[in-house]
Amino acid sequence: MSLSTRLAAADTLYQMVEHGRSLNDLIPANLEKLDIDQHPFYQQLVYGATRYYFALDEIASLLLEKPIKEKERLVHMLLLVGVYQLWKLEVADHAALNETVQAAVDSKKQWAKPLLNATLRRFQREKEQITADLRRRDSFPGWLNKRLRKAYPDHWQDICQQSNQLGPMTLRVNQRHHTRDAWLALADEQGLECQATEYSPVGIHLAAPAPVFALPGFEQGQISVQDEAAQMCATLLNVQDGEKVLDACAAPGGKTGHLLESANIDLIALDVDERRLTRVEENLSRIGLAATLTACDAGDLAQWWNGEAFDAVLLDAPCSGTGVIRRHPDIKLLRKSADITALAKVQKNLLEKLWSTVKPGGRLLYATCSILPDENSDQVVQFLANHADAELLALNLKTDVACEAGVQWLPRSEGHDGFYFALLHKKATEQ
Ligand SMILES: C[S@@+](CC[C@H](N)C(=O)[O-])C[C@H]1O[C@@H](n2cnc3c(N)ncnc32)[C@H](O)[C@@H]1O
Structure with missing residues (x-):
């Protein structure tokens, strides 16, 4: 008998919440254990239950007379998977109920059968009242909710709502092969519905996600999957033929590829994670x-730098990922408030060290996929105050929120992820 999809989903939640493992790490291993026709539903359950974890957990506590014992957390996760189906999915209620209860039996938790039956049936009956005034309706952890309210008093609710929507599948056309219009024409011939992105000159949003191998020219490297905001890094750095360029935090290499597609450059790409x-x-x-x-710590110049300065540096810094929660909902569960302070230290150090590798007259793009000022504008304001040879270049990008330095993008449901950009120019002579 193949593994139950619902049980696999509950186990994934368990591993993530109890052992701090990421979905990127857990999902591929679970897919191997499931039949191929179960894959889409498994992913739908895992992503959805993760996205709404905090709200589902609140619902579970309203439904249960007493919490399920710590050592039976898998059953708790099964309950969340059951509630998620009844609340958010179009699965027939009887299938959601019966199959979730059966999953407990499959995992040798026969004792949980009446408990799951009773709680899920109660949720089915009282769904409207129970979900009407949930405290954690936006399903964000308290610490992050607090930071967002403080940073964006007028936008935090929209940010939470946008972060709970799936982002579009966005592609980058390799300009060495095609213009965007030429690729759009190819896509049209194949009946793929898509449209040009608003900001990136090489971006395309697909109307519906498609398997990459169904995209014309994917295997030949003519097209890559990359969010529009991420595409703006190479666009803003605007590298030119013959330039010496550094991509300091490069893995998995989306922006490295884009930089190389943009011009004939001499590119060094580093990452601390081999x-x-x-x-x-x-x-x-x-x-x-x-x-x-x-593979090295980009901040430890002695490890990798030969002293030859760069025309352009991309510092796509390690960050909280709070701008890409819609694509990685486990960030809400895995990140903690203390991480922000620790990350800000790492970012400050990288910016400080890498600035010395920029040629006078050269530029450095500081970017993150975070929407928290501590990692973004606060960093850049502080950096500018301490570096007389640095000036901020204006970026011609529309944005919903004002920011003291640089441009902060918030996630937009039909468009780009949340992202931050600051383009710093190194004055030719120090003052
Ligand atoms: C936001 S990701 C980079 C994404 C990448 N630029 C892309 O477009 O695919 C940040 C990367 O920084 C790396 N990193 C973290 N600390 C680093 C350090 N001190 N030196 C170099 N890389 C580091 C991480 O391993 C991670 O791969």
Whole structure:
């Protein structure tokens, strides 16, 4: 008998919540254990129950007379998976109920059968009242909700709502092969519905997600999957033929590929994570372009820098990922408030160290997929105050929120992820 989809989903939630493992790590291993026709439903359950975890957990506490014992957390997760189906999915109620209860039996938790039956049936009957005034309706952790309210008093509710929507599948056309219009024409011939992105000159939003191998030219590296905001990094850095460029935090290599597609440059790509750096290699090999790859701490210049300064540096800094929660909902569960302070320290150090590798007259793009000011504008304001040779260049990008330095994008349901950009120019002579 194949593994129950619902049980696999509950186990994934359990591993994530109790052992802090990411969905990127858990999902591929579980897919291997499931029949191929179960894959879409498993992913729908896992992503959805993660997205609404905090609200589902609140519902479970309203339904249960007493909490399920700590050692039986898997059953608690099954309950959340059951509630999620009844609340948010179009699955027939009887299938959601029976199959979730059966999953408990399959996992040798016979004792949980009456409990799951009773609580899920009660939710089915009282769904409207129970969900009407949930405290955690937006399903964000308290610490993040508090930070968002403080940073965006007029936008935090919209941010939470947008972060709970699926983002579009967005592609980047490799301009070495096609213009965007030429690829759109190819897509049209194949009946793929898509449209040009608003900001990135090489971006395309698909009307509906498609398997990558169904995209014309994917295997030949003519097209890559990349959010529009991420595409803006190479666009804003605007590298030119012959320039010496650094991509300091490169893995898995989305922006490395885009930089190489943009011009004939001499590119060094670094990442501290050796395993992730192999993904850069794979990605570059698909598009048929090359960079010098080194696994090292970019902030430890002695480890990798020969002293030759760069025309352009991309610092796509490690960050909280709070701008991409719609694509990685586990961020809501895995990140903690203390991480923000720790990440801000790492970002500050990288910015400080990498600035010395920029040529006078050169530029550095500081970018993150975070929407928290501590990681973004606060960093850049502080940096500018301490570096007389740095000036901020204006970026011609529309945005919903004012920001003291740089441009902060918030996630937009039909458009780009949440992202931050600050383009710093190094004055030719120090003052
Ligand atoms: C936001 S991700 C980069 C995404 C990448 N630029 C892309 O477009 O695919 C941040 C990366 O920074 C790397 N990183 C973290 N600390 C680093 C350090 N001190 N030096 C170099 N890389 C670092 C992480 O391993 C992670 O791969």
